[in-house]
Amino acid sequence: MDLEEEFAQYRGELVAHCYRMLGSLHDAEDAVQDTYLRAWRGHADFEHRSSVRTWLYRIATNVCLNLLQHSSRRVIPSALGAR
Numbered sequence: 001m002d003l004e005e006e007f008a009q010y011r012g013e014l015v016a017h018c019y020r021m022l023g024s025l026h027d028a029e030d031a032v033q034d035t036y037l038r039a040w041r042g043h044a045d046f047e048h049r050s051s052v053r054t055w056l057y058r059i060a061t062n063v064c065l066n067l068l069q070h071s072s073r074r075v076i077p078s079a080l081g082a083r
Contacts, residue, residue, distance in 0.1 A: 003043060007036055010053055014060050021064040031067060035060040 014035060018028035038059050039046075046055060 003040070006052055007039060007056065010056055014056060017057065018060055018064050021061070022067060027067065031060060031063045034063045038063070 011032065014032045015025075015028050018031040018035075019025055022028050022031060035056060039056055042059075046052075050058075
């Protein structure tokens, strides 16, 4: 199994994990893409002390936490829908 196939088998559960953290499917998809990019770049340094699944979850969690820390919350105007 090549690296791309190995990463792809966890895509659905990583999207669900990121969605639970971020509350947005669009943001979750972006986070998983960023996770794959970071994993691809760091694969040479991966020491196999854990499973690839665990490693991807750790990266995804850190990506989500960074997004939550650096994003501003969307504010809904209080007069929205009021007449």
